[in-house]
Amino acid sequence: MNAVNPVAKLAASLLLSALLIVTIDWVSAAVALALESILFVWAGLAPRAFFRRTLAIWIAAPLAGVTTLLYGVASGTTYLEFWLVHVTDGSIALAVATTLRILAVGLPAVVLFATIDPTDLADGLAQVWHLPSRFVLGALAGMRLIGLFLDDWRQLELARRARGLGDLGRVRRFASQAFALLVLSIRRGSKLATAMEARGFGGTTTRTWARVSVFGAREWMLVAAGAGIGAVALSVSLATGSINFVIG
Template identity: 70%
Template sequence: MTAVLPQSRALASINPVSKLAAALLLAAVLVLSIDWVSATVALALELVLFCFAGVPLRTLVIRTLPIWLAAPVAGLTIALYGEPSGATYFQWLFMHVSDGSLALALATTVRILAIGLPGVVLFITIDPTDLADGLAQVARLPSRFVLGALAGLRLVGLFIEDWRSLELARRARGVGDKGRIRRLFGQAFALLVLSIRRGSKLATAMEARGFGGPTERTWARESRVGAQDLALVLMGAAIAAAAVTVSVATGSWNFIGAR
């Protein structure tokens, strides 16, 4: 089973497909330009909306921590190895810090935050089964693909338990106390074999129950979209439009196709 954050009142009635659409819409617009203005405007508006999302602050910080750590690392890499232009501040071997690389590093850092944070906030409140229902009924994706992906996602928790069981079994036999690197590869191979066998059995069981049949499927729970879903998508579009408008108005818009 996968751990899902209990849904807050602000996000409980929103269809998972609408959350996915809002996140993809915002990301699609932000990747069109490499500038810090559009990403900063989008990030500022997103942080305001996070206050009304109903997600506990501690949970929000913990779940988004990888993004907060990855964004500065990516920015530092761009600052050291990005395309140099303007005044040079530091140069050594392949590293070249200049005005252009620093501006590109800032734009990259803020853009990663602006794209990644709303995706995490929206997806930590999504149950995999609800998402599968929405993708099949609202987005009209093939049921065979949706159910296969759902089954695979549900097995992630089992893989973690299998890894722990393999580790305990090896230690019980006295072969898991030394050589961590060698043990890592051995356990990974054993988990791969176990996952292939389990996947084959699961596929056979699903086929036997008619999951791969050509007839149209029925669903136990109906997935609907309403006014809240439209409001979320419109908010995502409004944030994207505001970011582009401010960026163009300030002359900072830097379309990636023009590079």
Template identity: 65%
Template structure:
């Protein structure tokens, strides 16, 4: 674990149950998924930015974790601006590109919407440990333990894929079959990695079954997953941000329910 990760896991946000983080992210994202307007996304984003300093992350950590979001949001907005549905005044009309007043408004709404949905999710889940998340899903949400533990075991194996890929690449180079034909080499290595993953998954499933992970009895847990006032406070903050965004859009008259008729 790097120094950056260790500092992030000791912040205020790290002590909150991952289930509450999942719930708060869902509460914020849900109304923004059903509407596409500038006001609701802008209000949600502003409120989130005001609360980010209390998340326990330094600015360097924040930018390192969220830079893909800041890169993807403008690119998405650019696509909407160039190829979105045209309405109002048309500024540019060339081949497939049509930039209009309506497409620019949709692009701005899309930009703010992506940021408002993605930023809190990244910040809230930056310190989530897979084991803590599995404990919360099984003990708080009471999801089937067999499913949760199987998913946790599979997630723990994801980190081995990169090592396996490197080992396969070195082995093929040692045999002299990795010097040309990049596409063919990639497909061959992908198939070999798939076979290796299936074999490892079968062995892991057998080992877990032998240790009683699939027994039809009530499970005990090494660590208790608690859901207290911190978690309810975070959920309430997420609900308040959603309510403020929806109310602002309705009052201003920009609420645009994208699943509605017409």
């Protein structure tokens, strides 16, 4: 999976998501999730890394389901009713569908993007999708600087403690450090833009690339797998009569 072109991973994830958000029913989401779980084995992530990276999805999905259960559209038999809380057959079905839908859309997206290198993605976007090189390289430079934010935050915190400013209120301290980080980031961005401009990154001539981005059979297979999973899920939902179009 690591050797697959990143734009193929992006395309597969977008196709799968586009097909799954057409309907909100538990059958299509469950079928998609079952098919995706087979592919997760070949994703290249160890079980520990898989659950660590997808932890936010595992937390968000049940929370969204509980909210839908309590405040979803009321229909069918009522099981609990208290002020705004209204638990019915309709809200239960919608809660299950919502939970499974978030897992079916979120898990493959996180797994696919966890194995993407930003430089490889930039190469693919510029060479395969032919996006403007100036935009792609600028976005790549910005992504590479994200990791410096944490280091800058730690340095600012240590500097403020050394000056005796670390005992202020938590909210006040956070606001002050956030403003300082914003100023530091703007200065660094301006210097980086000037340096890139001086090295010809903003030119209008046709660019050359150090590495060729290849889009071959493996990439097409992954895109087809993403589209196939979504199509099978919709077909099963339609065959069982469970399909519930979002816009209808």
